Amino acid sequence: MNPWPFVIAAYGVTFAGAGGLALWAWLSMRSAEALADSLKRRP
Amino acid sequence: MHGYANPARFLKFARPATGWFLGLGLLLLLAGVFGGLFITPPDYLQGETVRILYVHVPAAWLGMAGWAGIAAASLAQIVWRHPLAAVAGRAFAPAGATFAAICLATGSIWGRPTWGTWWEWDGRLTSMLILFFLYLGYIALASAERERGGDGRMAALFGLVGAINLPIIHYSVLWWRTLHQGQSISVTGGSSIAPELLWPLPLTLLGFSFLFGAAVLMRMRAELALAKAEARLRRSASE
Numbered sequence: 001m002n003p004w005p006f007v008i009a010a011y012g013v014t015f016a017g018a019g020g021l022a023l024w025a026w027l028s029m030r031s032a033e034a035l036a037d038s039l040k041r042r043p
Numbered sequence: 044m045h046g047y048a049n050p051a052r053f054l055k056f057a058r059p060a061t062g063w064f065l066g067l068g069l070l071l072l073l074a075g076v077f078g079g080l081f082i083t084p085p086d087y088l089q090g091e092t093v094r095i096l097y098v099h100v101p102a103a104w105l106g107m108a109g110w111a112g113i114a115a116a117s118l119a120q121i122v123w124r125h126p127l128a129a130v131a132g133r134a135f136a137p138a139g140a141t142f143a144a145i146c147l148a149t150g151s152i153w154g155r156p157t158w159g160t161w162w163e164w165d166g167r168l169t170s171m172l173i174l175f176f177l178y179l180g181y182i183a184l185a186s187a188e189r190e191r192g193g194d195g196r197m198a199a200l201f202g203l204v205g206a207i208n209l210p211i212i213h214y215s216v217l218w219w220r221t222l223h224q225g226q227s228i229s230v231t232g233g234s235s236i237a238p239e240l241l242w243p244l245p246l247t248l249l250g251f252s253f254l255f256g257a258a259v260l261m262r263m264r265a266e267l268a269l270a271k272a273e274a275r276l277r278r279s280a281s282e
Contacts, residue, residue, distance in 0.1 A: 003091040006156050010149040011076070014098040017148075018254055021141040022065070025261035029061075032268035039275040 050267050053127055057260045064260065068253030075246030083240050095153040096236075097243050100228070101251040102146035106174060107209055108252075109139015110202075112259070113181065114209075117202035120195060127263070129195035130270075132202055133185045134262035138255050140178035147171055158222055166219030170212040177205045 079097035086093035112135035120128035150168065151161045162168065185198035216225045228234045234241055 001156050003156055006092055006152050007080075007094050010095040010098055010152045011080070013148045013152070014102065014145050017141050017145045018251065021138060021258050022254060022261075025138075025258040025265070029261040029265040029268070032265040032272065036268040036272040036275070039272050039279075 050127065054264065054267065057264055061257055061260045061264070064253045064257035068250050068257060071246050071250030071253065073250075075243045075248075075250055078243035079247065083243060086240060089157060092153060092156050093240065095149055096240075097247045098251075099146060099149040099153060100244060101248045102142045102149060103171070104248060105251055105255050106139055106143030106146045106171065107212060109135050109142060109255070110174060110177070110206060110209060113139065113202040114206035117199035120199045121203070129185075129199065130263050130266045131259070132181075132195070132198065133189070133266060134259045136178055136182045136185065137262065138258040140175060140182065142251070142255065143171065143175040143178055147175060154222075163222045165222040166215035167212065167223035170208060170215045174208050174212060177208060181205065 075097060079094050083094070085091045113132050116125075116128045116132035116135065119125040120132065147168075150171075154163070155161050181198060181201055184201055185195060188195050188198050216223055227236055228241075228244075236244075
């Protein structure tokens with residue numbers, strides 16, 4: 001059995017999951033901070 | 044810890060730390076993954092599939108560390124009424140759930156060429172799957188409580204009770220000797236893995252830990268910003 005497809009799949013799953021988590025956390029932080037800032041500037 | 048009870052003081056630390064954690068995490072991961080995929084030799088028994096070790100072990104560690112974080116935050120909330128504890132608990136949950144899911148998926152992928160099966164109802168695998176379901180339950184409970192304006196006490200209790208699964212996961216390979224291998228790396232007792240194979244593991248372990256830390260900080264910052272926005276909306280509505 002060729003082991004490389006399994007190794008590649010494991011690394012793919014890991015980086016898709018960890019990258020997706022980081023991206024989602026960053027986007028949600030940016031949008032929440034932008035919302036808080038926009039309400040601060042509102043008269 | 045109480046020094047960071049003030050959200051303003053916490054944000055003063057979290058804002059620069061987020062970037063540092065992300066940068067350090069990516070650098071360490073680059074070095075560890077390169078070493079694990081291209082420099083270390085194949086294992087004499089498992090061959091190339093041993094390279095899955097460098098992502099599977101950090102995922103397992105962070106899946107468990109995430110719940111340890113939830114339990115610590117829950118304790119701080121119930122005992123000391125730490126104002127950021129509920130926010131921290133809710134921030135740990137998605138990061139921990141993601142790494143628990145990665146651990147289950149990479150373990151399954153590793154199991155097929157090594158054990159000849161994708162899944163077995165082994166003590167370690169089953170207790171890790173239970174941890175993943177506990178995360179889903181915690182996320183649902185904490186979100187529902189937050190939406191209803193609760194103080195997060197139910198989620199905190201759930202976080203504390205769920206921590207009973209952590210020693211079960213840890214000792215599962217000793218209590219039920221079935222398919223998953225026994226403990227091969229110990230903080231105090233060294234490792235049974237050859238140093239030529241082991242050296243990238245601390246790099247990926249630290250790299251993923253920094254990434255995990257950055258995700259938790261970003262979620263906490265998002266929660267604090269949303270709470271600030273909600274307070275401002277309420278204030279402007281009442282004026």
